[in-house]
Each structure stands twice: as structure tokens, then as C-alpha cells.
Amino acid sequence: MALLLMLAGMAIVLWAAWTLNLPRGPLYLWTLSSLCAIGLVYMTIRCGWSRNFKDPSLTLQQMALAIACSATGYALTGPVRAIAFPNLMIILMFGMFGLHATSALAISIYALLVFGLSMAVMASISPDIYPPTVEWAHFMMLVVVVPAVSVLSGRLSRIRRRLRQQKEELTVALEQIQLLAAHDELTGLLNRRHMQVLLEQETQRSLRSGEGFCLALLDMDHFKHINDRHGHAAGDAVLRAFSNTAQTVLRRSDVLARWGGEEFVLIQSGISMSLARATMDRLREQVANMELAFGDDFLQISFSAGLTTYRSGECATQTLERADRLLYDAKAQGRNRVVAG
Missing domain, CATH: 3.30.70.270 (Reverse transcriptase/Diguanylate cyclase domain)
Structure with a gap:
């Protein structure tokens, strides 16, 4: 799903670049490098190499890579750079069900730093396309929204852990019930x-x-x-x-x-x-x-x-x-x- 969403996002970015006559060389290089990176992650998971990691789904690594690609796309798309923000929210939503609260907070801080760096660099290089006031407003909005998503991720993570614990307790209780239903309590033999x-x-x-x-x-x-x-x-x-x-x-x-x-x-x-x-x-x-x-x-x-x-x-x-x-x-x-x- 992550791969399909990235492909769809890249297609939209390339279409916008073609329509607005944006410089295509950097966008083509960005597209190729992003595809290679996400393809490498995909093959790592499909081939089973990721099982050597604590999280075989490589959720945190995928999110970090996708955020970096999204922030780079923000720097390359000029007038339509705002399309990176919905993409960032989708990336953060991926972590809601796969990350602990501390990891969700860390990836949120990482997202703010990467996007903040992208905004600062582009505002200094091309202030006519990336006005500092607009970039500052964009960054402040991210400062408000991204931690909120992190808090929500933490709550969902706690709910998920609680549900998993309840499931384990129910499994143990069911095993005990099945044992009692089939065995004599005194001797341990079948009843x-x-x-x-x-x-x-x-x-x-x-x-x-x-x-x-x-x-x-x-x-x-x-x-x-x-x-x-x-x-x-x-x-x-x-x-x-x-x-x-x-x-x-x-x-x-x-x-x-x-x-x-x-x-x-x-x-x-x-x-x-x-x-x-x-x-x-x-x-x-x-x-x-x-x-x-x-x-x-x-x-x-x-x-x-x-x-x-x-x-x-x-x-x-x-x-x-x-x-x-x-x-x-x-x-x-x-x-x-x-x-x-």
C-alpha cells in the first residue's frame, strides 16, 4: 500500500510539473531515487531479510524514508508544494497502528526537522517562490498538526497494546476452559x-x-x-x-x-x-x-x-x-x- 500511494503521489507531482513547466530534471532524479529507495525496502520485506530486525515491517524506516522523499518533493514543486502536506499526514497515519508512543513522537519531531530544513533552505534560495512568511506559516501549521497526530498515535498504540493483552488473557482463559471441559479436575485425566x-x-x-x-x-x-x-x-x-x-x-x-x-x-x-x-x-x-x-x-x-x-x-x-x-x-x-x- 505504501508503494502504491508513493507511486500515485509521484504521478500527481510529475503531472503538475508537466502542466506548470517546472524544471523536470531534478523531479526525474527525485522520482528515480525515491522509487529505488522504496523498492529496496519492498524487496527487503518480501525476501525475508527484514526478519532480522525487531520490526519486520520496517515501519519506522519506511516512514522516515517517505518523509524525506516528501520534504524533497516539497522543495521541488514550487507553486504546488502544498500537495506534500496531505502526503505527510498519510505517512504519519501509517504509524498509528505500528509504532509505540515514543517512536511516534520521534518520527513527528523528525518530520518537523526535515520539513523545516526544506522550507528554510528554499526560502533562502528562492524567496520569490518560497516567501519566508508563507514558509513560516506552513511550518507553524505543521508544528500544531504533526504533534497532534503523534498524540493520537500514542493513544491508539496504548489501545492496541491493551487489546492485545486482553486477547492473550482471553486465549489463556479459553485454553483453561477447554482443558476443564475435557479433563477431570482431580486426576487430570480425560473426563x-x-x-x-x-x-x-x-x-x-x-x-x-x-x-x-x-x-x-x-x-x-x-x-x-x-x-x-x-x-x-x-x-x-x-x-x-x-x-x-x-x-x-x-x-x-x-x-x-x-x-x-x-x-x-x-x-x-x-x-x-x-x-x-x-x-x-x-x-x-x-x-x-x-x-x-x-x-x-x-x-x-x-x-x-x-x-x-x-x-x-x-x-x-x-x-x-x-x-x-x-x-x-x-x-x-x-x-x-x-x-x-
Whole structure:
């Protein structure tokens, strides 16, 4: 956009010079040098070299270059030199959304110095075309307008930073909400709602690929007794300990969720029943060997589980019901065991 605006401004300047028979040699040189400068900036950005700078858009550098070109154009256009002022305002507006308040103030002072120098030089060289009184009036108007634009830029910069901070805070809050929506707060595992979605997805994937998966329903043994004797804090500690141990034993591709209370559901994809059973037994042994200190007591925990495979054509509920029946069998056979079927 900056390049297009500069081209349009140069076209207007050249048209005015042609119409008013202004000296064209200096204007042609000004046009060529300005095009080369802005073209160099454009290529620096497009080629990725500008990424080495703090501001890859080179906003401050582009503005400084454009202001210098505009002030030089002011000195070359004589009777129509006032067309440089709207161009200067457009240049300063570019910095409203890309500069901090201090940078906006610095570029405003730079603009006043460059234009003031251009006006002073031309008033001394060609006072008939650049009357000192008129140039002084032009400069005073810039002294009023340019700092005002700088102040506005500073305010917009603060608003932009505040909005960016609010956006970052909202992003963090959204991530936390999504985490809470999908995970159990106590154990950090997936919750039942999210696990139901994953289970349906796994069922559909299995139908498409023909590759089944193993599903286990786990239940902590004598959990009610732990709560009754030691309190719910002890029960919570047991659930967290089981969760932490399970995550060290299971594969990364395995999905474990808290199904409710002391029940958990485990999905193991791309694995045979024998390997799934071996994983479950290894987890059971690790949990059974744990000793949790709670007050003066040491709690030993275990779990029972029903393990099954998904059968093509059935729904997820049917697979879960079969795992539940196998879990009931594990409880009936004395607990602390895995029954597969």
C-alpha cells in the first residue's frame, strides 16, 4: 500500500510539473531515487531479510524514508508544494497502528526537522517562490498538526497494546476452559463426556479401517471402605496416585479417562488382546505394589478390570456393557485381577 500511494503521489507531482513547466530534471532524479529507495525496502520485506530486525515491517524506516522523499518533493514543486502536506499526514497515519508512543513522537519531531530544513533552505534560495512568511506559516501549521497526530498515535498504540493483552488473557482463559471441559479436575485425566466422544470416534475409525481396539473398564477395589475409614481426602489421594502410575505404564497412544467415581475407562488402539492383557497386568502389579502414606496409616490399593475387544458392527455402548460384565466377574472372583473376554 505504501508503494502504491508513493507511486500515485509521484504521478500527481510529475503531472503538475508537466502542466506548470517546472524544471523536470531534478523531479526525474527525485522520482528515480525515491522509487529505488522504496523498492529496496519492498524487496527487503518480501525476501525475508527484514526478519532480522525487531520490526519486520520496517515501519519506522519506511516512514522516515517517505518523509524525506516528501520534504524533497516539497522543495521541488514550487507553486504546488502544498500537495506534500496531505502526503505527510498519510505517512504519519501509517504509524498509528505500528509504532509505540515514543517512536511516534520521534518520527513527528523528525518530520518537523526535515520539513523545516526544506522550507528554510528554499526560502533562502528562492524567496520569490518560497516567501519566508508563507514558509513560516506552513511550518507553524505543521508544528500544531504533526504533534497532534503523534498524540493520537500514542493513544491508539496504548489501545492496541491493551487489546492485545486482553486477547492473550482471553486465549489463556479459553485454553483453561477447554482443558476443564475435557479433563477431570482431580486426576487430570480425560473426563467421561470427552471420553464418550473419543470412543465414538474410535468406533467409527474401526469400522472404516477394519482394525479393532481394546477397551477396559477399571474399578478401584474397596474404595468405599477407604473413604469411610480415612475420609474423602484419602480417596482423592488414591485416585490421583492411580492416575499418575497409570500414565507412566501406558503407551502414549493409550487413552485413559475417569469414567465416574472410582471407575476408569481405557482405550488401547492398534494392539492385540494378548498385548493389551499384558499391559493391564503390568499396571495392576504396579498399583498393587504402591503404598500410600496417609496420616499414620499406609494404604495399599488395587483395582479390578474387565478387558474386551471391539467387535465389528456393534456400537460403543455394547462394548462398554461387555467390559462392565467382565469387571463384575473380576470383582466376584476376588478383586485385584483382570478378566478378559
